[in-house]
Amino acid sequence: MTKALGIAVCACLVPCILCAVEASNRYRSPRNPERKIRQSTELIVLHTTEAPARSSLNKLSERGEAHFCVTEEGAVYRIVDRDREAFHAGRSMWNGKEDVDKFSIGIECVGYHDKPMPSVQLNAIRDLVAELKTMYRLNDSQVVCHSHVAYGAPNKWQKKNHRGRKRCGMLFAMPSVRSQLGLKTKPKIDRDVQAKRLTVGDDYLRKVLYGNVDTMRQYYASAPAKPAPKEEPKSGIFSWFRSSAKPSAPKTSSKPKTVAGTFKAPPQSLAELKAQGFKQVGVVTKEVTASKLVGARWNRADTYYTIRNKVIPGNTINPSKIEIGMAIWIKK
Numbered sequence: 001m002t003k004a005l006g007i008a009v010c011a012c013l014v015p016c017i018l019c020a021v022e023a024s025n026r027y028r029s030p031r032n033p034e035r036k037i038r039q040s041t042e043l044i045v046l047h048t049t050e051a052p053a054r055s056s057l058n059k060l061s062e063r064g065e066a067h068f069c070v071t072e073e074g075a076v077y078r079i080v081d082r083d084r085e086a087f088h089a090g091r092s093m094w095n096g097k098e099d100v101d102k103f104s105i106g107i108e109c110v111g112y113h114d115k116p117m118p119s120v121q122l123n124a125i126r127d128l129v130a131e132l133k134t135m136y137r138l139n140d141s142q143v144v145c146h147s148h149v150a151y152g153a154p155n156k157w158q159k160k161n162h163r164g165r166k167r168c169g170m171l172f173a174m175p176s177v178r179s180q181l182g183l184k185t186k187p188k189i190d191r192d193v194q195a196k197r198l199t200v201g202d203d204y205l206r207k208v209l210y211g212n213v214d215t216m217r218q219y220y221a222s223a224p225a226k227p228a229p230k231e232e233p234k235s236g237i238f239s240w241f242r243s244s245a246k247p248s249a250p251k252t253s254s255k256p257k258t259v260a261g262t263f264k265a266p267p268q269s270l271a272e273l274k275a276q277g278f279k280q281v282g283v284v285t286k287e288v289t290a291s292k293l294v295g296a297r298w299n300r301a302d303t304y305y306t307i308r309n310k311v312i313p314g315n316t317i318n319p320s321k322i323e324i325g326m327a328i329w330i331k332k
């Protein structure tokens with residue numbers, strides 16, 4: 001199809017009889033009849049598609065992987081009927097209960113876990129979440145992101161079942177973004193980690209979910225509905241995916257912080273790595289794994305892998321693609 005998504009959206013938005021938020025049935029999943037009616041609803045789980053709208057909608061619909069999908073334009077699509085189970089949470093646990101699909105609603109938001117979303121989209125998510133909260137009598141802390149509930153099985157980097165398999169929807173744990181969504185509280189503690197059912201496999205993610213890390217603060221004032229700035233800051237690691245105007249300067253005097261503590265462009269070459277003060281700590285071999293070299297820092301945004309002149313940040317590297325001969329760089 002070559003028609004712009006925007007045109008398609010306008011043509012097929014139909015009001016839902018039961019709710020105030022208008023949702024389109026254009027991508028309603030053919031999987032609906034085979035999905036069980038959900039017995040309870042204890043969480044709303046927010047995801048980021050990590051892909052553009054059209055391909056995401058097609059995939060979500062085909063596989064029945066969410067209840068709703070909200071595009072960057074703020075259009076809401078119904079995928080799986082909200083009283084049925086959608087397969088959105090994957091391997092998941094919350095308060096000792098596995099298979100979060102059985103007791104949650106999943107909302108996919110077109111965008112990326114570490115990039116700000118346009119305010120029109122956040123407004124649509126806010127309205128949808130508000131409506132579902134009322135419908136299922138949920139409080140703000142029952143609105144979580146996929147990272148809150150996903151966990152990973154033991155692998156060669158993690159010996160135990162661990163929180164930190166996915167960074168999906170991670171921005172929705174940040175207070176600045178939650179305030180845009182009208183959410184005042186968030187889960188205070190990971191009860192599965194506390195009870196030692198899971199260990200922490202991604203310390204940066206833990207800080208986002210339960211600590212003070214909020215890399216979106218610079219983009220959103222505390223009041224909801226402030227228009228998102230539109231241009232990619234040349235020096236920023238957060239690139240705006242649709243834009244042309246300069247982002248408004250942060251209101252506070254402090255500089256926006258990244259994981260590395262400064263708001264520099266991520267290094268693209270060995271020379272830039274060195275210029276920014278990164279030191280090579282070693283090279284991955286058959287015996288020496290990345291976690292042997294840098295421990296829990298292996299998947300952090302301020303850890304870099306280099307091979308054949310490529311520079312790959314740790315937070316984007318696929319563990320299965322870490323290869324022998326890769327050098328690892330960190331700031332000590």
Ligand SMILES: [Zn+2]
Nearest residue numbers: 047048146168
């Ligand atoms: Zn997800």
